[in-house]
Amino acid sequence: MTRARDELILSHATESPSGRARRVSPFVIEALDLPTAGFRGEAFPSTTHGSGPLERIAAAEPAPGPPEAERLPIDGPLTLSHSAIDDYLTCPLRYKYRQVVRVPTTPHHSMVYGAALHQAVQEFHRSQARGKPLTEEELIGVFEKAWSNEGFISREHEMARLEAGRGALRRFRETQLQPGAVVPAWVEREFAFALGGNRVRGRFDRVDIVPLAEPSAEVTGAVREVADAPSVLRADVIEPMLELLGPEEVTITDYKTSDVRDPAIARQRARDSLQLQIYAMAYEAMTGRLPDAVQLHFLDTGLVGRADVEPARLEKARSRIATAASGIRARDYTPRPSALSCMYCPFRDICPSSVAT
Template identity: 25%
Template sequence: MTTTEPTTGEPAPAAGEVIGSLSPSRAGDFMTCPLLYRFRVIDKLPEKPSPAMVRGTLVHSVLEHLYDLPAGERTVGAAQGMLGPEWERLLKEEPELAGLFPGDAAGEAEQAAWLKQAARQLERYFKMEDPRHLEPAEREVFVETVLESGLKLRGFIDRLDVAPTGEVRIVDYKTGSAPGAGFEARALFQMKFYALVMWRVRGAVPRLLQLMYLGDGEVLRYAPDEADLRATERKVLALWEAIRRAMDTGDWRPRRNRLCDWCDHKARCPVWGGTPPPLPERPVVRPSPADLESAARERDDL
């Protein structure tokens, strides 16, 4: 396996030493825009949750708890009936989410339309597969492994299905629409990242990766092999080397892309005439409890 050495002339990490951590979402941030990665991981700048992001969290929560019901009770009506209670639970855990909608009649109408869209996404899920005939092995499972380089890979998998023969399927729900031609590889990177972690932890390559797009009912399936996962590991290590170089040089170069219009940090981005805050003296990327908690809510739907 290829190992990674620091770019500053430091000695290679001792066996078992963790030099940093990376999740699929944060890796995706760096690939999208290194400055976005810096704002989120180094500066830890707050971001305002969007209705689409929170709806994704809500729908994921319903689909997680749907499988707590007996198989025969997993119906469209039961799932849609869980939206209200799950939304109330989220509001109780994060009261600031109440600010998503104005506290007037217009806000109530907007929230109702928002919940109706979530209900349509759940209905679409039932057209994609029948949960009455499924018994997931694990749901919202946290996985992590440390590579020989000392880099820790971590993340949350929406669902793991295990066949009687032991073959594993990794399932991820997306509340957005399927990517167009030319963007599938980017979507599959997250799934290959999870498959790499599972392979390193359990010693077997997952049989199937399945992305379910509740926005349009499309399903993207991919069967990886060892060569795929070794290539994914090389890509992850190369990304980490690029991140380390940016940390050493302070060069977090912004990259204009189609997501700029939705970025909370547009006003402080040099591409748009802004000025980033001063860098911390020597940032160290380590997984903190807050990082792990937020990873559970990371949704790459937009």
């Protein structure tokens, strides 16, 4: 039964070759997850109206198809997140499985590892803000408390990843406590803004706001260039909620657990990151100005890939978001299989279009 991909058919004969009435097996009722109380394997037809096996099975049958409303284009604003947008742009059918049907997925070791590291980093920054940074033992304790032993290939694999996480956090803490290290202004701060008639929501991992006595010509020029960009690059509504303190340099950081060891690759990842561009637009919607830079901090290696906020990248990001929103609104879930995306797709075992080997 667990090997069925598209459908499972259970059949039953009402009579034996000799003409004797046959009883439906109680295992059929159990397989369909129906109540078995009072069931004694009645022969067909049922002698009790509405309580026989056929009636019980029929009562549990799903509706013949989705309601008409679910087949029509979505009307009204969408609420989008980076993960939903990324799912749709990668493969619309993956988006449907995860965001619409909500097919359950088994935990993957990379997600367990990343979530535990993020929790530890978040708690460290919060302790920094209180003026009492976590000790190494406390930091490792937060990491281990957030750990789950699900999804790993073996016990040895789990222990290796656990030790890798401890090492990454020790190096991270040492770097953050160096003289002159910046204490983040925002940690895990939620945001939402309107873009193209839709609502984009998310959460900043980290935002650094560093006051400048006198802004450098380089920073001033970069800010002026972005500020002078066409309004098409902006969020629909810019509602500054925070008063700028004066000349300041703003950097938004997203923490990653990918094993990136080449600085050039780290920088390219930052330049290509749709998530970082969404952060830049969100920050502008909240404050009235764009950040000066966005960056990816790879915790395993300590590498930081940094990118300036540029109008061309913002325009490209807005276009990609609009493409995803248009397809989602039209309920277009046409699969877009590829060897790479299918290989890492959590739904590859049930997807009829998967090309994963």
